[in-house]
Amino acid sequence: MSRVWPDDIFDALKKADVKQVAYVPDAGHIELIASCTGDPDITAVSLTTEEEGIAMLAGAWLGGDRGALLMQSSGAGNCINMLSVPLHCRMPLLMIVTMRGEWGEFNPWQLPMGQNTERVFQDMGVYVQRANHADEVGQVVYAASQLAFSSNCVVAVLLSQRLLGFKDWSK
Structure with a gap:
């Protein structure tokens, strides 16, 4: 199933002159990767x-x-200590995070971080933007890139689990 919003993110990254992308392999980011x-x-x-x-x-x-850093919400907890580097050195960091542990989640191991990613990032001093609808993803990512790169701050864009689609494992 091809989705439009990964192309919108890619276009936003190109428009923001992103030259390096770091990623942990993730099905939610597969098209963008x-x-x-x-x-x-x-x-x-x-x-x-x-x-x-x-x-x-x-x-x-x-x-x-x-x-830009691409990851899943379950990996956000892995970043907490390392976030001190860009936060205290005033370096820009743009993170694009596919959410788990939200709408339609089937895996209980995803719930703790999925339910707390936004709060954890905010408590660390990360600016959080959220995209819940496909038609807003490109604009949200581009706006977040402008905030990160013009203000030398850390910004996370959380891509709602609704964008990724419901996984029905009961069949």
Whole structure:
């Protein structure tokens, strides 16, 4: 099933002049990851854990490139300690987070972080934007990129689980 909003995110990243994308493989980001890895102007790097992406993108920024970190909400907890680097050094960080543990979740292990990602990020000092509808995703990501890169702050865009679709494992 092809979705339009991953293309809208890719267009927003290109418009924001993002040159590096760090990601932990995720089915919710599969189309966006494919677009990034297929673009010769973007260096896309697969990570083993989300906090590696924060370090990578700090280095990208110091080297003159803009970057974005793609991850799932379950990985947000892995980033808490490493978020101190961009927060205290006033480095921009744009995170695009596919949500789990929300609408239609089938996996109880996803509930704790999914229900608390926004609050945890806010408690850390991260600016949180949320996209709940496909037609707003591109604008939300572009606006978040402008906030991150013009204000040297950390911004997370949370992509609602409704965007990803309901997974019915009862059949």
